[in-house]
Amino acid sequence: xxxxxxxxxxxxxxxxxxxxxxxxxxxxxxxxxxxxxxxxxxxxxxxxxxxxxxxxxxxxxxxxxxxxxxxxxxxxxxxxxxxxxxxxxxxxxxxxxxxxxxxxxxxxxxxxxxxxxxxxxxxxxxxxxxxxxxxxxxxxxxxxxxxxxxxxxxx
Amino acid sequence: xxxxxxxxxxxxxxxxxxxxxxxxxxxxxxxxxxxxxxxxxxxxxxxxxxxxxxxxxxxxxxxxxxxxxxxxxxxxxxxxxxxxxxxxxxxxxxxxxxxxxxxxxxxxxxxxxxxxxxxxxxxxxxxxxxxxxxxxxxxxxxxxxxxxxxxxxxxxxxxxxxxxxxxxxxxxxxxxxxxxxxxxxxxxxxxxxxxxxxxxxxxxxxxxxxxxxxxxxxxxxxxxxxxxxxxxxxxxxxxxxxxxxxxxxxxxxxxxxxxxxxxxxxxxxxxxxxxxxxxxxxxxxxxxxxxxxxxxxxxxxxxxxxxxxxxxxxxxxxxxxxxxxxxxxxxxxxxxxxxxxxxxxxxxxxxxxxxxxxxxxxxxxxxxxxxxxxxxxxxxxxxxxxxxxxxxxxxxxxxxxxxxxxxxxxxxxxxxxxxxxxxxxxxxxxxxxxxxxxxxxxxxxxxxxxxxxxxxxxxxxxxxxxxxxxxxxxxxxxxxxxxxxxxxxxxxxxxxxxx
Numbered sequence: 123x124x125x126x127x128x129x130x131x132x133x134x135x136x137x138x139x140x141x142x143x144x145x146x147x148x149x150x151x152x153x154x155x156x157x158x159x160x161x162x163x164x165x166x167x168x169x170x171x172x173x174x175x176x177x178x179x180x181x182x183x184x185x186x187x188x189x190x191x192x193x194x195x196x197x198x199x200x201x202x203x204x205x206x207x208x209x210x211x212x213x214x215x216x217x218x219x220x221x222x223x224x225x226x227x228x229x230x231x232x233x234x235x236x237x238x239x240x241x242x243x244x245x246x247x248x249x250x251x252x253x254x255x256x257x258x259x260x261x262x263x264x265x266x267x268x269x270x271x272x273x274x275x276x277x
Numbered sequence: 278x279x280x281x282x283x284x285x286x287x288x289x290x291x292x293x294x295x296x297x298x299x300x301x302x303x304x305x306x307x308x309x310x311x312x313x314x315x316x317x318x319x320x321x322x323x324x325x326x327x328x329x330x331x332x333x334x335x336x337x338x339x340x341x342x343x344x345x346x347x348x349x350x351x352x353x354x355x356x357x358x359x360x361x362x363x364x365x366x367x368x369x370x371x372x373x374x375x376x377x378x379x380x381x382x383x384x385x386x387x388x389x390x391x392x393x394x395x396x397x398x399x400x401x402x403x404x405x406x407x408x409x410x411x412x413x414x415x416x417x418x419x420x421x422x423x424x425x426x427x428x429x430x431x432x433x434x435x436x437x438x439x440x441x442x443x444x445x446x447x448x449x450x451x452x453x454x455x456x457x458x459x460x461x462x463x464x465x466x467x468x469x470x471x472x473x474x475x476x477x478x479x480x481x482x483x484x485x486x487x488x489x490x491x492x493x494x495x496x497x498x499x500x501x502x503x504x505x506x507x508x509x510x511x512x513x514x515x516x517x518x519x520x521x522x523x524x525x526x527x528x529x530x531x532x533x534x535x536x537x538x539x540x541x542x543x544x545x546x547x548x549x550x551x552x553x554x555x556x557x558x559x560x561x562x563x564x565x566x567x568x569x570x571x572x573x574x575x576x577x578x579x580x581x582x583x584x585x586x587x588x589x590x591x592x593x594x595x596x597x598x599x600x601x602x603x604x605x606x607x608x609x610x611x612x613x614x615x616x617x618x619x620x621x622x623x624x625x626x627x628x629x630x631x632x633x634x635x636x637x638x639x640x641x642x643x644x645x646x647x648x649x650x651x652x653x654x655x656x657x658x659x660x661x662x663x664x665x666x667x668x669x670x671x672x673x674x675x676x677x678x679x680x681x682x683x684x685x686x687x688x689x690x691x692x693x694x695x696x697x698x699x700x701x702x703x704x705x706x707x708x709x710x711x712x713x714x715x716x717x718x719x720x721x722x723x724x725x726x727x728x729x730x731x732x733x734x735x736x737x738x739x740x741x742x743x744x745x746x747x748x749x750x751x752x753x754x755x756x757x758x759x760x761x762x763x764x765x766x767x768x769x770x771x772x773x774x775x776x
Contacts, residue, residue: 135565141572190561219564221611222557242567242604244575244597 127183129259130156132164132199133217134191141244142186142217145251151259156182161194165202168209180267181212184258187234189218189225197228204233211265213258217251325527332520336513343509350502357491364484367417367424371477371484374410374431377403378438378473382466385442389449389461400442407435427480434473438466549618556614563607570600602735606723609737613722616744621661625772628655628669628702631662632690635669642677646686653691656700657772664745665769671738672704672765678732679708679763699751700771707762711755719755742767 129151133139139157146152158164164185166172185203189196196216203209215236216229229237238254241247323331377399384399411432418424445465449457464470574596578585585593632652636643658665673688680686689705711719711726718724720743725736743753746767757763 137569137572138565141569141576144572144576218561219568220557220561221608222560223615240564240568242564242571243601244568244572247568247572 127180127259127264128154128156129255130158130164130167130182130185131217132158132161132185132187132191132196134159134188138188138240141247142251145248146255148248149252149255151255154183154259160192161196161199164199165194168203168212181209181264183264184213184215184254184262186215186217186254189216189220189229197232200229200232200234213262213264215254215258217254325523329520329523329527332516332523336516336520339509339513339516343506343513346505347502350498353498354495357495360491361488363417364488367414367484368481370410370413370417371481374414374435375474375477377406377410378435378470381442382438382464382470385446386461386464389445389457390454392449392454397446400439400446403435404439407432407439411435424480424483427476427483431473431476431480434469434476437469438473441465441469552614553618556611559607560611564604567600567604567607571597571604574600606735609735610722613737613741613744616664616667616741617748619664621664621748623659623661626658626660626662626665628658628665628692631666632669632673635666635673638670639674639677642674646677646681647684648677648680648686648688651687651689651691653689655690655692655702658700658702658769659772660749660769661745664748668742668745668767669704671742672767675738675765676704676706676708678734679710680706681708681732683708695768698771699768701766701768703764703766705762705764710757710759710761710763712759713757716755716757720753739765 129146131139131142133142139159143152143155143157146155156167158167163172164187167174167177168181168185170177170179185199187196187199191199194202196218200214200216203212203214210233213235214233215238216225216234217238217240218225219240221239226237236254238250241250380399381403384396387396388394388400411428414428414431415425418428442465445457445460448460454461574593578590578593578597581589632655636650673690676688677686680688685707687707690703691705692700692702695701709727715726718726720739721736722740723736724740725734739753742765746753746769749769751768751770753765753767755763755765
């Protein structure tokens with residue numbers, strides 16, 4: 123099993139980013155991770171603009187979104203993705219510290235594909251990130267390119 | 278009306294009760310003032326509804342009294358008017374009668390002189406009409422009054438006159454003028470006629486006196502009616518004003534209370550929002566640094582696995598453990614805070630099913646444990662099923678935990694009635710128990726009676742139990758002896774039997 127598509131990780135906290143990457147490292151997933159420091163950067167990546175103007179076309183395997191981020195927060199990014207016919211098929215996993223009911227409810231209402239609370243304990247955190255990376259990056263079959271258009275039109 | 282006045286006074290002075298000085302001992306005014314004060318106080322103690330009702334009661338009583346007196350006065354005036362009418366007729370009739378008697382006497386004398394019978398017309402008229410006159414007069418007078426007696430007397434006098442005149446006429450017819458010459462000159466009925474005239478004058482005088490008396494009476498009745506109606510109207514106006522004031526005062530007070538309630542509701546909502554934002558921030562921001570501490574400590578341990586000695590490894594391990602524990606405490610605190618805010622979904626809860634489900638959930642904690650369970654049949658209660666499940670999870674998990682050192686653990690779950698509407702449920706174990714002098718600390722947040730290395734836990738479980746039971750309107754308490762088991766009680770409202 124090899125990962126062909128990148129994983130977009132939206133994480134404004136450099137320590138969380140480092141720890142997440144360290145976890146990914148364990149399964150040789152780290153080099154596939156595109157790290158974005160806020161919501162705006164995620165959107166830049168998805169729409170191939172700004173610093174990602176020259177990137178290879180195509181949607182990522184999964185977007186791991188933090189809820190609380192500067193500029194554009196996680197829910198806003200999620201809303202944008204799920205309201206765009208081209209982006210809607212991208213799996214979005216909320217990866218956050220919040221276990222608040224309203225965050226859960228709102229995320230699922232907006233169409234999040236999964237919701238993971240970052241465990242405080244590092245070993246559990248490692249496990250969670252690893253499993254996420256393995257599942258969405260390797261086990262899960264991503265939607266085919268272009269399929270989104272027909273899906274979008276019919277929606 | 279006068280009996281209403283003290284009440285009136287009370288109602289008017291209701292607002293100034295507090296301003297009244299206390300009665301001075303030994304002073305002259307002490308007795309009435311203390312009476313007024315106590316009366317005022319008794320009015321003050323009445324509810325607004327009772328006061329308004331009393332006000333309206335006084336108004337209606339006033340209207341009733343005024344109506345009765347007015348009716349009586351009107352009756353007097355109408356009766357006097359009728360009697361006046363009769364008096365006038367009476368006087369008129371007397372005059373007519375007197376004239377008829379004079380005419381009869383004069384005509385009869387002319388006949389005696391001339392023998393011309395045409396002069397007897399007036400006499401005959403009187404003769405015919407005398408009974409009629411008497412009847413009319415009797416009708417217009419009260420037979421028992423002095424006028425009644427006068428009427429009888431007058432009738433006799435007329436009869437007498439007619440008799441005398443009749444005798445004279447007969448004599449004139451039989452014997453001629455000479456025999457009655459003296460009579461003709463002097464007049465036969467002069468005596469009775471004079472008496473009748475005198476009597477008529479007296480009767481007229483009496484009737485006029487009665488008339489004058491009645492005019493005075495009517496005038497005074499009318500005047501007193503006007504005064505009474507004015508005073509009554511004034512009092513009613515004042516009473517109505519007082520009632521209006523009371524109602525308005527009450528409405529204003531109620532409006533103020535409603536506004537105050539609304540304001541406090543808004544404050545409470547704002548406070549709740551703030552609390553929510555706070556716990557959200559705790560949930561999101563406090564956990565991140567803890568994750569970093571544990572994460573980097575773990576990474577450090579891994580990076581230095583070869584070079585560090587055991588002591589240094591233990592330090593790193595302790596850092597990780599402390600961070601993890603703080604994460605657990607934060608989670609517990611958030612759950613505790615959510616228990617207080619979460620909306621309750623009340624329904625009938627079958628405790629037997631709930632306990633069975635809880636034991637199923639706890640089956641992993643029960644592995645390798647020999648516990649003898651005594652579970653009685655429990656009543657249905659009213660409450661939020663999810664919250665009550667949390668209560669029994671905590672209580673039963675505690676019982677399992679604190680009997681872990683006991684080779685023959687026994688856990689008993691039972692209930693008893695507490696009054697008609699409540700049930701007391703208990704979970705009893707024969708575990709380590711506790712010292713009753715710390716009983717009040719058991720249900721506090723993060724309060725623990727055992728060292729962390731004896732029994733694990735953050736000390737939030739019983740605090741959650743108490744919070745949930747309080748939100749159901751129940752109570753929590755515990756009994757125990759050190760080393761000899763504990764019993765935890767919760768009271769809950771019984772389910773209403775479905776009808």
